[in-house]
Amino acid sequence: MKYLTLAAGILGASAAYAETPELTVYTYDSFVSEWGPGPAIKTAFEAECACTLKFEGMGDGAALLARLKLEGERSEADVLLGIDTSLIATAKATGLFTPTTIKADYTLPVAWEDDTFAPYDWGYFAFVHNSDMTPPKNFTDLAASDLKIVIQDPRSSTPGLGLLMWVKAAYGDEAAGIWEGLADNVVTVTKGWSEAYGLFLEGEADMVLSYTTSPAYHLIAEEDATKSAAVFDEGNYMQIEVMGRLAASDQPELAQQFIEFMVSDAAQSVLPTTNWMYPAVTPAAGLPKGFETLSVPEKALLIANDDVPALRDEALQEWLGALSQ
Template structure:
């Protein structure tokens, strides 16, 4: 009886010790958009991969958009539970930087493959693509090759786009038009107005309208066809390439200054931008990785037509003028 009690006590103590160890594991909280944190998004394999190396727990907290995650952190300030904000892009990085909430990442990012050289001290890129309009070659065999050609199409042709105030693709389209046409942007928006079926709050709403045949074209990404090829063996969805060039979206992650897990957060960002982390991005987020994966890049991405010209606007110009440019766009299309 004494022997049994000793064994039982040892088992009990071991179990208690295991609970204590589990509770002592540091937790890394990452605010991101819902798609990234979903069961089918990159969050699941990234969590599993990083937890296997860190003796920690990773918790993704999803919001309806990446702009929504920034607004939440701004409201919470230094009291936020977030250690990392993941899913901003270069179009709103300047606004995020101006909040003063982000720490320098301190990482060497010499091996990145991006449309532009990367020198940002606070934000680490994790994927990219260019904005483009999708069309279905079964219903629209020939796509317009410029904004002006799109405007010249019959007004029965309808496009679905996103609101630049709530969706990063919507803001990306705004910057695309501004980068391509400058002071002529209001003229382009006025020309597009008869073609706009709707301006949705989020990307998924407008993309579903396109898939359901309600819209002839939809604002998305040059990499979007890879999803249809990979998951559906459907090669009919194509990106229309415009002669003006295309504006890129580069998605980024940053460490909050208020985080008490600075080293762990830095380790996660290093993992996110490494080949080990990047291998999960293409077929879960349907964007290009920021490193060369070689033959590990899924074949669905091979041969996707890409723009010959990448358009850019300096971050300081975006930060200073985006509100006025949004007003300019809304005035032209409403």
């Protein structure tokens, strides 16, 4: 009888395990790193959902969408987390996403009206540098200097694409000339943010394309106040990171639950000191101490989602033409 009871218990546990639903979320590498928000988000969400949350990290935001487009409806992804407003129109054009409606008290600098993607954090792009250096005041000054910079590839990286949109938003038809001036400042172009930032920390460049919030990491996590972000007088470009549900998901209710969880206080309070961005919904406890010291641009630039694809193609050709010379 003891054997039969034990066997029944094992079979019951196995059946319960087999029935545990699994949610697969495609995101970028830094999100799922041991210092990123992924581990804490996984623990907190699994405590609520009675499910298994599986993060698949792959490169940067633009690489995520490229992977999803390649897989199409055969993808195992239930949720895509990590593209931004510069890729929303392209993502919608795939037909792979389904509307996502949630109620959230967003504290974004702009009104949010999209019904397919939901924001979870945001920030301003900026060139991060050592605090003992006098930074350029704008792209023209940067191009005229001998400062060395590391940037990301706009074809694989959302910061890289954001930089193209930043220059385009600030200079319009003169953007090609700006890139011609910047070409000799660029030390290297990386596939993603992590590699670029690592090269900067190793002393390979004077500045790296990152965020105005990046110095908060050094200040809060390392008690290091030697990093600053340059605020440009023509404005800094905004990034709003978003998430969306896949239409072909076999866990639609769980996917919706995850997206709603990501704008809850439990998740939003984790993001500032793990993803080092501003939360889309200000946590009940407010922002962590140290965020008040960050540089805040007086002028925010952001190109409308639907206008990005045409401008992106033009800007990419300008960028490629300048850097290939």
